Amino acid sequence: MTDDARSAAPAVGRSGLTMPHAPTLEEVARRAGVSRSTASRAINGGLKVSPAAQAAVDAAIAELNYTPNRAARSLVTRRTDSVALVVPEPDERVLTDPYFAGTLQGITAALDPTDIQLVLLIARRGEEAKRTTRYLLNRHVDGAVVVSHHRDDALDQVLHDSRLPTVFVGRPWAAAGDVAFVDVDNEHGGRIATEHLIKAGCTRIATIAGPLDMAAGLDRLAGWRSALHEAGLSDEAMARGDFTSAGGAAATERLLAAYPDIDGIFAASDLMAAGALSVLARHGRSVPGDIKVVGYDDLGVATSTAPPLTTLRNPVVEMSRAAGELLLAKITGGDQEVVPRIFHAELVVRESA
């Protein structure tokens, strides 16, 4: 064993102060009285290691408070033990949306039993987006979960072509059938919401749609449409929103101006519904008396509005957790069938409708 001066003296940082020297495998092995390889084997799986050696290594690890150097390990295993959460959207909108928080929570839960770290990738447009793409393509992570995906970020194609293990939260645009994803049945949700309004006696039902370059926006709108068609009602009263409260408020103003006689509104998100409520209050329309309102998501805001919102419970956390687990399976298990897992939204009735 060559005596290495480096391992004797603690490293000295820029400041000139001694820095705690992270223990290496070498030191663990030495302390355990075994070779590096044996120590390594004891750490990874422990196969073909005698109980004695295993115990010695375990003890050394505990005493030294050792953690493997990820960089060194990555270099040889060609795995990074990290996955990316890709958010292809610049603005505060996404981050502020409780939907995003739910996603984070679900994925974190899925990753929890592993030692895999979550790297956040906010993929701004243009030049920035290219940087993100390159980062992903050059395998700086073992896989990616994409959330809040829009039609024109070519993320689905790019990631599909790259063969980087990827799972979308929410149906991707292109390459469907070939790209793994989890989703809720948004069309069904939109239909349920609208049917609830119909059953409650509404006959002039408007919708505040989400962004139509997102699958969720499109699908919920389609659900609203099909319920109205089935009931023989008009599907004229549609205004686009952007999933934000302000957008919902603006859309409501437009709806009231164009269709003053509406008696029901299906908003494609609770945030937009909240915006609608405030505008309706300002216009002196009572809810649910004059106009009934149904939202979508039930991620917290629905209970803090006045009146509380009837809405569809969007199982975001469960869904994202499934996405995380699916990704884990893809990473460790290699390619396997991509059967999208579809969750269902449930109607939660409160005062607003």
Add this chain to the structure above:
Amino acid sequence: MTDDARSAAPAVGRSGLTMPHAPTLEEVARRAGVSRSTASRAINGGLKVSPAAQAAVDAAIAELNYTPNRAARSLVTRRTDSVALVVPEPDERVLTDPYFAGTLQGITAALDPTDIQLVLLIARRGEEAKRTTRYLLNRHVDGAVVVSHHRDDALDQVLHDSRLPTVFVGRPWAAAGDVAFVDVDNEHGGRIATEHLIKAGCTRIATIAGPLDMAAGLDRLAGWRSALHEAGLSDEAMARGDFTSAGGAAATERLLAAYPDIDGIFAASDLMAAGALSVLARHGRSVPGDIKVVGYDDLGVATSTAPPLTTLRNPVVEMSRAAGELLLAKITGGDQEVVPRIFHAELVVRESA
């Protein structure tokens, strides 16, 4: 130059399909007609590199779409080019709070001009927390930003002792004066809020306090107290909340039961204020007629309540951005003075008070 078979054939993944082979520095150098060292120098800073060589390397990089392998680089530079955002809280609460979204946005903005990645560390209690601590201590990141820090997670001490560059968002408990942090003047904010209620004619002013094991909770409470003392009013009517809407609602119920004659409420967060509004409505108390309400944060929810909340604008994004920039400075600049940056919250008057 030894001919390496590996670089000729694309790697084959588990699935048996060819995988895109990430280009290496070796390939860039070969293509540019220079040595690895020159290529490396051209990539990092470009000092002592002839314009011709520089250009050749740049071209090769572009053609190959090359990105340095972070693991290999980390191994030798002993930097990871990643920083952690540490959230020492298990529950959904934190993630759902718009405060967290703001933090994320601010830090992301600070990191944007660099190539540093953000790693999310959700530090659950107990065993999990130890794993997080070890991860941090063993320098798997170059630095850390800690948000939503509680008294009993010993994060401040641990991180301070470890000498890992760290910045707290919100005043840490221990080691103050020695640990870098950014904060808003919460006591001042609490005072302003309360003074607004006093000026509006309230004389029996309650507060819904935040968690008292968090600096923000404590400081806002202190501000409320001092304003009341100054005005010669009672500071009896206090109920604890937990920064959530549900907690705010419960606290309000308790307040109304114990102090039925209150005419003003200062809630230490908008979420709690929203909960208060719904309870007040249920009890038939009009806002601001019977009871005036002031919240704290103005991160979106204040405008979607009925009535919209008078509140204190908490500059979370700016503050977190400052935290990120401070961290960057600490990482690159070595130890430097720790002058906490204190931001100020501004009163935003809306209908509720």
Add this chain to the structure above:
DNA sequence: CTGTTAGCGCCTTCAA
């Protein structure tokens, strides 16, 4: 079951 031996891709002295 264990130790020896080679690199993983990159940066960095050291000579030229």
Add this chain to the structure above:
DNA sequence: TTGAAGGCGCTAACAG
């Protein structure tokens, strides 16, 4: 200004 050579800490054959 450039290239050759060594090594960061770890895993993975390959012998024993």
